[in-house]
Amino acid sequence: MAKTIQAIRGMNDCLPEQTGIWQYVEDILRTTVAQYGYQEIRMPIVESTELFKRSIGEVTDIVEKEMYTFADRNGDSLTLRPEGTASAVRAGNQHGLIYNQQQRLWYMGPMFRHERPQKGRYRQFHQFGVETYGLAGPDIDAEVISLSARLWKAFGISEHVTLEVNSLGSNAARAEYKTKLIAFLEEHEAQLDEDSKRRMHSNPLRVLDSKNQDVQALLEDAPKLQDHLDPESAQHFTQLCERLDHLGISYRVNPKLVRGLDYYNATVFEWVTDTLGAQGTICAGGRYDGxxxxLGGKSAPAVGFALGLERLVLMLTELSLTDAVPGAVDVYITALSEDALLYAQTTAEMLRDETRLRVQMHCGGGNMKKQLKRADTAQAKVALLIGTDEVQQQQVTVKYLRGEAEQITVASTELSTTLNTFFNP
RNA sequence: GUGGGCGUAGCUCAGCUGGUAGAGCUCCGGAUUGUGAUUCCGGCGGUCGUGGGUUCAAACCCCAUCGUCCACCCCA
Incomplete structure (x- = not known):
């Protein structure tokens, strides 16, 4: 036997058993953004490497060591997108979507980062994201956050996620804070762990959310980000918090919340959970006005967030919140004798003409036991029994596979009505 | 990139101080020729991840390698 070929490490097949929950999740996401009037945008998966260097930041881990970068046949450096925001801005600029315009967009699709795979973290993973352009006030920040909160409600996981918010201030204010923080860290360099020493210069703000207890203790005396906000950002943040209060969205101000990507300013937020092991962030975003x-466009304010679909699916699975995921089949049609085959198949087509039910026809023969067993594994709610008697009487026997209802035999002409009444009462 | 755990049937796993491989689930058939997820019986299914070493003998011990999972890191 020839050697089998395996999928690339960290890139998973989504098997039939899983696609049901994925489609369910995608449906809810689409329906919810539609409620807010957002429009979908679809971008290419491959972009010029330069795009991510300029947006995410040259010295971030993503750009330095996690991107799938390769030379195209003509020598151009291309990269499999590691996130969606950069592409959305690029597309918006390229097509004039953002120029003096307001836009509320969403996207969904695969992203690629060459990290060591672990729970909730894969090399090909999927993000759903929302981006808004041309809106500078805290009202849109609040809208975007409330949209995300509505998602958790729709999935039934509101109890398992908490919102953390913070403000990074303007770019100028943050730069000023950065130099003070670096000065403080240099002064206490001896007490820092290796990771913090490394980040101290490459990405000093990231030291703030170190998991190291000793580092956190040291930071008690460090200059505080919230003391260095510019007045405008401070007011923006206060107004955002007021709006969240008003909308009944509870949150925790986390003064040490910073984001790993360079482009954020002012508002940043994260939805975190303790149900996913080490990968506790299920959704994160913020403002990126610069x-x-x-990326070459006319200056426009922007806010957005991205959420990880694998993490969401994982969470729903671990919390056993999968009852709402529909099975693939509503009605399973059996053919119990040779003379029933044609009648059964025309009945299947008739149902597809007259209803929107998912109808599966048994193929391959076998006795009734076997056929009903198939109906059961297909998760059908109804089995139609069609044998010699039914063919002769032009009837169909309707057997309800879940619940208490007794099986009944109806005329073929009544079948669609009977099933519609059952499935859409 | 750094640690640690685990690789045995399609899936989940057992297999003692080394003696040549087992269970449950799935699938197929039967008990039950028109009534499914219950029960009972039978059957299909394994170069024990791969390569090398030690040994009379290796799933088991040693080395290497690959895969996988979890954590660090990073982040959605």
Whole structure:
């Protein structure tokens, strides 16, 4: 036997057993953003490497060591997108979507990062994201957050996620804070762990959310980010918090919340959970007012977030919140004798003409036991029994596979009505 | 990139101080020729991840390698 070929490490097949829950999740996401009037945008999976260097930041881990970068046949450096925001801005600029315009967009699709795979973290993973452009006030920040909160409600996981918010201030204010923080860290360098020493210069703000207890103790005396906000950002943040209060969205101000990507300013937020092991962030985002201009467009404010679909699916699975995921089949049609085959198949087609039910026809023969067993594994709610008697009488026997209802035999002409009444009462 | 755990049937796993491989589930058939997820019986299914070493003898011990999972890191 020839050697089998395996999928690439960290890139998973989504098997039939899983696609049901994925489609369920995707449906809810689409329906919810539609409630807010957001429009879908679809971007290419491959972009010029330069795009991510300029947006995410040259010295971030993502760009330095996690991107799938390769030379195209003509020598251009291309990269499999590690996130969606950069592409959305690029597309918006390229097509004039953002120029003096307001836009509320969403996207969904695969992203690629070459990290060591672990629970909730894969090399090909999927993000759903929302991006808004041209809106500078805290009202849109609040809208985007309330949209995400509505998602958790729709999935039934509100109890298992908490919102953390913070403000990074303007780019100028943050730069000033950064130099003070670096000065403090240099002064206490001896007490820092290796990771913090490394980050101290590459990405000093990231030292703030170190998991190391000793580092956290040291930071008690460090200059505080919230003391260095510019007045405008401080007011923006206060107004955002007021709006969240008003909307009944509870949150925790986490002054040490910073984001790993360079383009954020002012508002940042994360939805975290303790149900996913080490990968506790299920959704994160914030404001990135400088990015549009940085990528060559006319300056425009922007807010957005991204959520990890694998993490969401994992969470629903671990919390056993999968009852709402529909099976693939509503009605399973059996053919119990040779003379029933044609009648059964025309009945199947008739149902597909007259209803929107998912109808599966048994193929391959076998006795009734076997056929009903198939109906059961297909998770059908109804089995139609069709044998010699039914063919002769032009009837169909309807057997309810779940619940208490007694099986009944109806005329073929009544079948669609009977089933519609059962499935859409 | 750094640690640690685990690789045995399609799936989940057992297999003692080394003696040549087992269970449950799935699937197929039967008990039950028109009534499914219960029960009982039978059957299919394994170069024990791969390569090397030690040994009379290796799933078991040693080395290497690959895969996988969890954590660090990073982040959605």
């Amino acid at each position: 990015l549009v201009e940085q």
